[in-house]
Amino acid sequence: MKFSTYIAKRFxxxxxxxxASRFTGWIAIIGMAIGCFAxxxxxxxxxxxELQVAxxxxxxxxxxxxxxxxxxxxxxxYNYLKSDNNVSQIEPFMERKGVILTSNNNVRMVSxxxxxFEHINNFYNLGLDSIILNGNIPQIFLGTxxxxxxxxxxxxxxxxxxxxxSPIQIGLPRILNAEVAGIFQIDVLDYDDRIxxxxxxxxxxxxxxKKSVDGYDTRLVNRNKVDTLKEEMHAHFGLNARIESWxxxxxxxxxxxxxxxxxxxxxxSLIVLVAAFNLTSTLVLxxxxxxxxxxxxxxxxxxxxxxxxxxxxxxILIGGIGAVVGLLLSIGxxxxxxxxGFLPLPQDIYAFSKLPMVLxxxxxxxxxxxxxxxxILSSYIAAKRAMLIEPKEAVxxxx
Amino acid sequence: xxxxAKNIYKSYKNGVKNLPVLTDLSISVDKxxxxxxxxxxxxxxxxxxxxxxxxxxxxxxxxxxxxxDVSSVSENKLAxxxxxxxxxxxxxxxxxxxxxAFENVLIPTQIIxxxxxxxxxxxxxxxxxxxxxxxxxxxxxxxxxxxxxxxxLRALINNPSIIFADEPTGNLDVDNAKKLLQLFKNISEDFGxxxxxxxxxxxxxxxxxxxxxxxxGVLNSRE
Numbered sequence: 082m083k084f085s086t087y088i089a090k091r092f093x094x095x096x097x098x099x100x101a102s103r104f105t106g107w108i109a110i111i112g113m114a115i116g117c118f119a120x121x122x123x124x125x126x127x128x129x130x131e132l133q134v135a136x137x138x139x140x141x142x143x144x145x146x147x148x149x150x151x152x153x154x155x156x157x158x159y160n161y162l163k164s165d166n167n168v169s170q171i172e173p174f175m176e177r178k179g180v181i182l183t184s185n186n187n188v189r190m191v192s193x194x195x196x197x198f199e200h201i202n203n204f205y206n207l208g209l210d211s212i213i214l215n216g217n218i219p220q221i222f223l224g225t226x227x228x229x230x231x232x233x234x235x236x237x238x239x240x241x242x243x244x245x246x247s248p249i250q251i252g253l254p255r256i257l258n259a260e261v262a263g264i265f266q267i268d269v270l271d272y273d274d275r276i277x278x279x280x281x282x283x284x285x286x287x288x289x290x291k292k293s294v295d296g297y298d299t300r301l302v303n304r305n306k307v308d309t310l311k312e313e314m315h316a317h318f319g320l321n322a323r324i325e326s327w328x329x330x331x332x333x334x335x336x337x338x339x340x341x342x343x344x345x346x347x348x349x350s351l352i353v354l355v356a357a358f359n360l361t362s363t364l365v366l367x368x369x370x371x372x373x374x375x376x377x378x379x380x381x382x383x384x385x386x387x388x389x390x391x392x393x394x395x396x397i398l399i400g401g402i403g404a405v406v407g408l409l410l411s412i413g414x415x416x417x418x419x420x421x422g423f424l425p426l427p428q429d430i431y432a433f434s435k436l437p438m439v440l441x442x443x444x445x446x447x448x449x450x451x452x453x454x455x456x457i458l459s460s461y462i463a464a465k466r467a468m469l470i471e472p473k474e475a476v477x478x479x480x
Numbered sequence: 481x482x483x484x485a486k487n488i489y490k491s492y493k494n495g496v497k498n499l500p501v502l503t504d505l506s507i508s509v510d511k512x513x514x515x516x517x518x519x520x521x522x523x524x525x526x527x528x529x530x531x532x533x534x535x536x537x538x539x540x541x542x543x544x545x546x547x548x549d550v551s552s553v554s555e556n557k558l559a560x561x562x563x564x565x566x567x568x569x570x571x572x573x574x575x576x577x578x579x580x581a582f583e584n585v586l587i588p589t590q591i592i593x594x595x596x597x598x599x600x601x602x603x604x605x606x607x608x609x610x611x612x613x614x615x616x617x618x619x620x621x622x623x624x625x626x627x628x629x630x631x632x633l634r635a636l637i638n639n640p641s642i643i644f645a646d647e648p649t650g651n652l653d654v655d656n657a658k659k660l661l662q663l664f665k666n667i668s669e670d671f672g673x674x675x676x677x678x679x680x681x682x683x684x685x686x687x688x689x690x691x692x693x694x695x696x697g698v699l700n701s702r703e
Contacts (some may be wrong), residue, residue, distance in 0.1 A: 091578040124670020336577045378573045380535060381634070384556045455538040473535040476570055 088378070088392035106399055111355030113403025114410070116307055117452050121411035123288045124444045128344045130438025131335070137269040138394075139327050140206035141174070144307050144328060146474075148296030155293050155475040158322055162299055167310060169302045172196055172204050173294040175284040179243040181223075181277065182256075187231045191223070193243065195284020198265040204300065205278070207265040220262035224273030228264045240383040241279065241439045264392055270334070296322075303328070339470055350451050356441040357455035360400050364392055364419045364463030368470075376465060377474020389464040396460025397453075404452040408445070415440050482631040482641045482674045483509040485532055488541035490524070495596050501527050502538070503697040505634045509642060514675040516688030518702065523694045525678035526646055532676065533566055533644045534558050546641055567635030567643035567673070571650040573627035575619040582606070583632045588638045596636055605633045608670075611662065625656030632663055642674040643667070649681055661687060 094107075141260040147158050155173075162168045182188050198220070202209050207222060222242065225230075233239060241257045259279065267273055285292065301307055309327045314324045328335055368375065375388055383391075415438045419425055422435035490502040501524040509515055510632045519525045527623060530536035532543060534550050546548055546565055550558060567588075575584045582602060589598040606612040609629045619627050635643050647665070649657035668675055678694075679685050691702035 083640050084593070087590060091576075109598075161668045373574065374576050377576065378587070378591075379559070380533070380562065381564075381588045382561075384559035385557070387591070473530045473533065476568075476574060 084383070085390040085394055088233035089391045092367065092374070092391065092397050093395055105366055109331065109356060109363045109399055110362040110403040110406070112271070113353065113400050113452065113456070114407035114435050116349070117357045117404045117407030118352035118411045119345065119407075120448050120451070121408060121444065122414060123345050123349050124342065124448070125411070125415045125438040125440045126346055126436060127338070128439040128441065128444070131338045131342070131441050132435055133437045134338070135327070135335070136270055138331055139304070141269065141272060142327055143170075143204065143268055143298035143331065144301045144327060145310060146296060146325050146327075146447055147299070147322050149323040150178075150293075152291075152293065152295060152317070153322050157296040158297060158318065161317065162297060165310060167301050167303055168299050170200070170204055170300040172200065173281065173296075174298055175242045175281065175288050175291075175295045177284075178245065179241060179277075179287070179443050181227075181231060182240040182242070183231050184231055185232060187233075189231055191227065192275050193241065193277050193283045193284065193287070195279050195288065198278075198280045201278060203271045204298070205240050207263065207278075208267075209263045209265060219259035219279060222261045222263045222265055222278040222424060223261065224276060225264055225266045226274040228261070229470070230274070233261050233262050240435065241277070242321055243289075243341050245290065246293060255287060255289065257283060259283075261438065269283070270331075271383065281288055287294050288433060294437055296378055306464045323326050326383060346447075346451075350455075353455055356403065357400065357459040360456060361459040361462050363364065363399065364396050365466055366461060368392060368463060368467040372470055372475050375470050376472040379470070379472035380476055383469040388470070389461075389468050392467045393457065396456055396463065398459070400452065400456035404449055404456070405453075408449060412439070412440065412445070481508055482511050482534060482546060483507075483676075486543045486544075488528070488531060488538045488543070490527055490531060490538045492534075500697050502531070505541070505697065505699050506531075506590065507692075509674045511641075511692050512672050512674060513670050513688060513690070514664070514677070514688050515677065515690050515692065516685040517678045517692045517694050517699070518682075518685045519528075519678070519694035520682065521645060523696055524697055527612070528694060528699075529644050529646050529678055531655070533568060534562055560592075563588060564638060564642045567638070567640040567642065569631050569635050569637075569645040569648050571647040572612065573619065573624075573631040575627055575631060577619055578617050579610065579621060580618055581626075584614075584619070584630060585633045585637050588634060592638065594610070602637060603634060610635060622638075623656070625652055625659060628646075628656070628660055629663060632660070632667075636667070636671060636673070639671070640673060642676065644676040645675065647678055647680065649679065649684055657681070 148159050158169065162171050177193050179191060179193045180193055201207065201222065219241070228234065237260070239259055239261060240256050241259050242254045244254045258478040301310065311326055312326050318324070355396060378388065418436060419440045426433055426436050428434045486506045488502050488505040489500070491498040491500040499605065503683060505528065517525055517528065528534065531538050534543070537551070548561060550561065576587065580586065585602050585605065586595050586598060589595040596650065603612065606615045609632070611626060611629060614626060622630065649660055652660060661684055664675060664677065667673055677684060677688065683703070685691050692699050693702050
């Protein structure tokens with residue numbers, strides 16, 4: 082064992098006869114543990130929420146959307162997607178702003194999304210147990226919030242229309258009678274209040290302005306390669322189609338969540354910083370309690386740099402214990418939460434039944450790295466003080 | 481020659497005035513030589529010992545230890561020189577309370593990284609002072625005399641060229657002072673070290689092959 086480590090371990094928390102420095106040392110350990118614990122748990126929760134929201138969005142919208150396809154090119158786009166091995170599902174869609182009318186005269190402006198109903202539950206993850214489709218009448222799927230506002234239930238009859246597709250300048254647009262076939266609950270963004278799925282063939286009847294599909298939602302075999310496909314399609318179709326990943330479509334939302342995470346890391350790092358200040362005061366206290374011993378070590382041949390190293394190692398030991406305890410506790414909580422979900426969330430408020438917690442390797446590296454930097458900095462400040470101790474003065478102190 | 485100090489001048493600031501402590505002081509120490517320095521309190525004995533032991537710097541003059549001019553070496557080299565060439569014994573034992581007597585003795589070897597080679601030697605040293613059975617005791621479990629004898633072993637462990645003892649018996653009763661004195665007498669014979677002892681005690685001073693009196697910053701031979 083190196084001399085500096087040997088001494089640092091024995092001098093830790095003031096060694097023999099330490100009173101105040103042992104107490105403040107424990108406070109420093111607890112502070113560092115709380116700081117690291119809070120930082121990791123917060124990051125885990127923010128990660129968890131982000132991933133859950135992303136999963137819901139991807140589940141509802143697919144991995145890559147091709148829209149605003151130049152007239153006459155939709156088949157080219159479809160063929161391109163069909164030929165790509167990474168594309169597992171392709172769903173053509175039409176999308177319009179429209180109006181729903183109920184029998185009790187409730188009216189809502191909504192976004193109609195006309196898709197093939199054969200794969201609707203499978204592709205758009207509506208979470209509906211079973212769907213019985215009746216091909217003779219337009220059936221629709223709408224969100225819980227919209228159903229509440231319209232006061233409709235499954236099986237109710239409603240009217241749908243798309244005013245902007247009115248075939249003539251005056252008079253009423255085409256109106257279709259439809260039946261509520263299912264009510265979904267996504268709990269993300271305003272999907273439950275805005276989106277109404279209608280069958281593609283009725284969409285073509287209703288959306289008269291354009292006969293071809295508006296675009297394609299796709300799912301990929303390997304989601305991580307979404308950017309590769311996007312770039313390839315950009316290169317191939319240029320401005321003839323808009324190609325967006327789920328992340329592009331909701332860039333603002335995910336940017337906000339990332340900013341929130343950076344903000345949380347910054348603010349919670351302040352707890353670690355305060356713990357590090359506490360560590361500095363502990364080390365300074367230990368240094369002054371050990372002033373005679375430090376002086377003796379200097380007379381025995383330990384250089385000022387060795388003394389500096391001893392104090393820094395003491396700081397690493399004290400701060401490190403706190404950081405490791407905080408780290409292990411928080412990782413334990415995250416693991417237990419993922420296995421047992423002992424921290425529930427009210428599902429009527431949140432989209433999830435339990436507090437989501439996810440940690441990446443990067444997070445588990447980042448937090449100790451922040452803690453370690455602050456520990457080194459605070460220990461260095463104390464160590465610089467210790468280097469000023471003159472052995473000739475220290476050895477004259479009697480205990 | 482182990483140590484040569486030439487024209488040492490040292491003063492301390494007292495307000496705006498400079499108070500000289502050592503004036504144009506020169507001394508040399510041969511191998512295996514024991515030198516004692518007497519002087520009243522405040523005469524500068526400790527200051528002289530600190531300067532000769534490289535713990536302090538003179539305002540002017542030079543100190544040469546084993547052909548090394550200590551004024552021309554870096555702080556790190558000075559620390560290395562202290563660990564290899566110099567041993568210190570203080571009036572207060574200054575053992576580290578967190579370490580056993582045996583560990584205390586081995587600390588200087590830890591500094592230069594040769595502990596493994598010195599463990600057997602340390603045990604022999606404990607036998608030498610008759611404290612083998614007390615070596616695993618902490619300083620708080622030892623008597624004043626025992627602590628000081630352990631401190632002597634700590635000064636000896638790296639086989640330094642010279643040992644400085646600053647009023648070593650000042651805090652001991654008569655019996656323990658006699659035991660320590662006997663130990664000092666044996667050191668230069670048995671271990672070949674040079675020894676510089678500052679003291680108030682006539683009996684301690686008498687063991688010096690050369691004896692000096694430090695008075696008003698000037699070192700005079702004792703008649």
